[in-house]
Amino acid sequence: MSFPAVLHAEWIKVRSLRSLVGSLISVFLATAGLTVLACATLGRPEPGSTDFDPVLFSYYGLNFGQMAALTFGATAMAAEYRNGAIRISLGAVPDRGLFYRAKLSVIGGLTLAVGLVTSLTSFLSGQALMDKGFGIGIGDPGALAAVVGCAVYLALLSLLAAGLAALLRSVTGAMSVLVPLFLIVPFVVGDVSKGGGAADFMPDRSGRQILLLHPDGPLGAWSGMAVLAAWTGLAVTVGWWALRRRDA
Numbered sequence: 001m002s003f004p005a006v007l008h009a010e011w012i013k014v015r016s017l018r019s020l021v022g023s024l025i026s027v028f029l030a031t032a033g034l035t036v037l038a039c040a041t042l043g044r045p046e047p048g049s050t051d052f053d054p055v056l057f058s059y060y061g062l063n064f065g066q067m068a069a070l071t072f073g074a075t076a077m078a079a080e081y082r083n084g085a086i087r088i089s090l091g092a093v094p095d096r097g098l099f100y101r102a103k104l105s106v107i108g109g110l111t112l113a114v115g116l117v118t119s120l121t122s123f124l125s126g127q128a129l130m131d132k133g134f135g136i137g138i139g140d141p142g143a144l145a146a147v148v149g150c151a152v153y154l155a156l157l158s159l160l161a162a163g164l165a166a167l168l169r170s171v172t173g174a175m176s177v178l179v180p181l182f183l184i185v186p187f188v189v190g191d192v193s194k195g196g197g198a199a200d201f202m203p204d205r206s207g208r209q210i211l212l213l214h215p216d217g218p219l220g221a222w223s224g225m226a227v228l229a230a231w232t233g234l235a236v237t238v239g240w241w242a243l244r245r246r247d248a
Contacts, residue, residue, distance in 0.1 A: 001092070001093055001095075001098070003098060003101070003102060006093050006098055006099060006102040007102045007105060007106060009092070009093075009102075010102050010103050010105075010106040011106055013076075013079070014076060014106060014107075014110060017075075017079065019075055020072060020075055020076055020079075023068050023069075023071050023072035023075060024068075024072055024110060024111070024114050026065075026068035026071075027065045027068040027069050027072065027111070027114050027115065027118055027154060028065075028114060028117065028118045028121070030061050030064035030065040030067075030068055031059065031061040031062050031064065031065030031118045031119075031122055032061065032065075032118055032121045032122045032125065033061060034060055034061025034064060035058060035059060035060045035061040035062075035122040035125065035126050036122075036125050036126070036129065037061075038057070038060040038061070038126075039057065039058070039060070039125070039126040039127075039129035039130055040129045052134070053212055053213050053214075054127065054130065054134055054135055054136050054213065055123075055136070055142060055143060055146045055211055055212065055213045056208075056211050056212055056213070057126060057130070058122050058123045058126030058127060058146075059119075059122055059123075059126075059146075059150060059211050060126070061122065062122075062150065062208075062211075065118065065154070066153075066154065066157055066182065066204070067179075067182070069111055069115070069154045069155075069157045069158045069161075070157050070158065070160075070161040070175070070178050070182070071161070071171075071175065072107070072110075072111060072158055072161075073107050073111070073157065073158030073159060073160065073161030073162040073165070074161040074162065074164065074165040074171050074174040074175055074178070075165075075171050076103070076106075076107050076158075076162060076165075077103065077107070077161075077162040077163075077165035077166050077174075077239070078165040078168075078169060078170055078171040078174060079171075080103075081169040081170070096243055096244055097240075097244075100166070100239075100240055100243055103162070104159055104162060104163075104236065107158050107159060107162050108155045108156075108158060108159045109155075111154050111155040111157075111158040111159075112151055112152065112154070112155035114154075115150060115151030115152070115153070115154035115155055116147075116148075116151040118150070118151070118154070119146075119147045119148070119150035119151045119154075120147055122150070123138065123143065123146065123147050123150075124138070136213075141213075142212075142213045142214075142221075145210060145221060146210055146211050146213075149210030149211065149221065149225060150210070150211060152210075152225060153207045153208065153210065153211075153225070153228065156207065156225075156228050156229060156231075156232045157203070157207075157228075157232075159232050159235070159236055160178075160203065160231060160232040160235045160236075161174055161175075161178055161235075162235075162236070162239065163232070163234075163235030163236035163237070163238060163239035163240075164177060164178065164235050164238075164239065165239070166239030166240070166242055166243050167235075167238050167239050167241075167242045169242075181202075181203065182203065182204050185202060186199045186202040186204060186205055187199070189202060197217070197218060200217045200218055200219055200224075201218075201219070201227055203227075203228050203231045203232075205224075206219055206224040206225070206227035206228050206231075207224060207225055207227075207228035208224070209221050209223075209224030209225070210222070210224060210225055
């Protein structure tokens with residue numbers, strides 16, 4: 001089979017599973033919805049605050065949206081291992097490399113598309129709802145990079161989850177690793193390491209540098225994204241190793 005044909009087949013799989021469609025919708029609703037709520041109710045820094053970042057504040061809901069992106073990536077990949085579906089998929093596409101590339105392309109591509117809509121909506125609505133004098137425009141330095149970077153961040157997370165799910169062959173197994181990795185480990189590492197330097201290289205903190213108007217720490221906006229890409233590349237590679245070496 002050709003790559004476009006396999007790509008189309010993977011698109012049909014995603015479209016036909018309500019849980020996957022729901023996860024993508026949740027990326028938008030959680031990120032944009034909570035951002036709108038926060039900016040509408042707060043809209044300005046707390047009195048005495050010196051580190052208010054109008055760009056980062058526009059992505060207030062990203063903590064929840066990123067979990068939906070991780071869930072989408074893990075579920076889209078692990079669904080192949082339910083009830084022996086992987087045997088049918090590999091029977092139709094014997095070339096495992098072709099199958100894996102097509103699946104990752106659909107997962108990453110869909111998350112990137114949804115992420116762009118989510119990111120732009122969050123930024124524009126967030127800035128519009130901030131009190132006058134605190135918001136910035138899409139043309140201001142760092143704003144457009146944050147909009148694009150947020151979408152890339154979500155896409156990389158979905159691919160990282162997909163790679164881990166290919167290794168563990170389970171949504172539960174993948175999420176049991178990813179949830180602590182994103183919600184607990186960075187804080188533990190930050191407390192243990194002096195100055196929290198090691199925590200800056202964790203997937204979430206490194207990738208989120210792109211959302212800061214003035215990135216701090218050892219990583220810049222795009223170097224932080226490169227660190228996240230390295231994490232994703234590692235997960236995708238071990239997922240490919242598992243798919244290639246194990247029996248279906």
